[in-house]
Amino acid sequence: MSTGEPLLRVENLKVDFPGEDGVVHAVDGVSYEVQPGRTLGIVGESGSGKTVSSLTTLGLTRLQGAQISGRIMFEGRDLVSLKDEQLREIRGNDIAMIFQDPLSALHPLYRVGDQLVQAVRAHRDVPKKAARARAIDLLGLVGIPDPTKRVDQYPHEFSGGMRQRAMIAMALVNDPKLLIADEPTTALDVTVQAQILALMERLQRELGMAILIITHDLGVVAEMADEIAVMYAGRIVEMTSAERLFSNPEHPYTWGLLRSIPTMEGYTWGLMKAMATEGPPARQDLVPIPGTPPSLINPPSGCHFHPRCPYSQPEHTRVDPMLEALPDEPGHQVACLLESEQRRALWAQLRAGETPAEAIAAVNLPIQAETPEAGEAGTPQPQTPEAPL
């Protein structure tokens, strides 16, 4: 991690949603930094709190009655304690956001150009004509052909990829310093996904903004991110540089994520590229992570991942691991109760193509007999929706 003053610094952020069944601890003490002009990727399953933490940055969870604590420092101001109106001035201006489904994220009854004009005029006192010219410029910048004609069309006249481009254009009209991209490619065709990611990379190079990209797809962050934070059950369990995360992952959940992506040639080539230094794991089979994401109302005791972790020890059900830097790698933080040497030995086995059970035996880990199997791991708990959005 670089050492300059970060653009965004999230400190011990907690977001709770009081509900009828209990309090949903959507984000449970998360800290991360985004440096100017850099890209942080947040990776996790549905319900890991990755979207909620970014929506909270923009104050968009306030309306849903979220209880927020911690600090979100942006350019010397704490966004958590700002008034609604001050936060509104930052939204879409200094910090912009694009969303998962461009199909539903644009208002169906307004022309695309008008929606961009609204974004400009929400923050700048410029005449409609100038705002429209800006909208046309931006539509051209994001690669929409014939922007002077497209600006007067409605979203339903755009294809999915074009709509996401229009969303990106709308996010960029006010030259944001930080762009939050929440699963920007998930709803798109694979070929279009690559185009959108390439577009975002180009725009970042040209405009110099920082990007916070949220995804469940390691392939996406492999291509885009400088740093990666892996979230599980509302917490960050591992955070390090992108290269290091793919070459030396230390958290069993990260291992699970890496082993559960298809590594066929041609697919997730960015990931392959990232792994090229040491080569991909030998085993080509997809290995799912057993069990389901835990309830965020009653999270498991101790390490939240222990019900699904093949390597958990008896005391892991009681002790809650802290996110700590590795002694020899200050830029690499892991929240795992295993010793760093044990973890490295285990990953070496897994990388060589061994199963977790084989790896445990090889590493001589004192372990409970049965390994959790898919479907029966963890106590059956109601699935928690990602967030009441």
Added chain:
Amino acid sequence: MAGYIIRRILWGIALLIIVCALTFVFFRVIPTGDPALLRAGRDPQPRHVEEIRRVLGLNKSIFAQFWQYMKGVFLHFDLGYSYYSNESVRSLIAERLPATISLAIGAAVIWVGAGISIGIISAIRTKTVMDRASMGSALLLVSAPEFWLGLIVLFLFADDIGKFKIFPGAGSYTPLTQDPTKWFTSMLLPWFVLAASGAAVYARLMRGSLIETMNEDYIRTARAKGLPEKKVLRQGVRASINPIVTLLGVEIGVLLGGAVLIETVFNIPGVGRLSYTSIVNSDFAVIEGTVLLAAMFIIVANIVVDIAYAFLDPRVRYS
């Protein structure tokens, strides 16, 4: 678009003919009373009754009668003559139309205006006292029959029989052209009563529609780009108003049905009361005229709403 409109109008005319035929058949096949007997006075001579039958054309076959009637309606805009008063149905309706139109338009304005604004307020203040109170009273108003509500407000607020003598009561209707102020005050109670149940339905619909819309992704986008909450709400209202507008075409029929009762309760000389008395008197020609008029209103309103929908929602394309 033009082709669509022409097709819709042709279908509308076809529908009117069907409505005509149905009312024609209903009131002749179902014996509600013999108009010839009604006109013949007390203890009529059979010869006299026959004579009336012949004059009214009731002795001809039902098809011949229908053909005669349709010819009159479509070629001469002639709706026939009242069996009861011998006046032309067209002029009977024309005399009473202004009262009904002022009742219906005023009620529709209150209906839509109050319904939508109460719905919006309830939606943005969900679960507050305000929301519960307006939704509770909406339920009450939906459940209250119009004639009952009409009698209640007369009993409470009419300046002749009311407990609180505030508004002009029944039979105070003054044409707009005669005295606009008196017209306005005399219509207040009828407007309110006629609009009540519709406004209540609209308020509930608008509330539900807006709450749903405000959870849409594009509303989140509007917030994310930093629009002030007022403008965000406007985008939400813009999107949730479409289903409400569509309903207006259907509701115009409910409105006209209500007008019959309201005009009777408040003694307003309108088409509604005319159709009521014509039903009581088995005055077929007038019944048919008023039903045809109502059907025409409903059909025209629906065509207008469908066309308006294309302008409200750019995704709708007619071909």
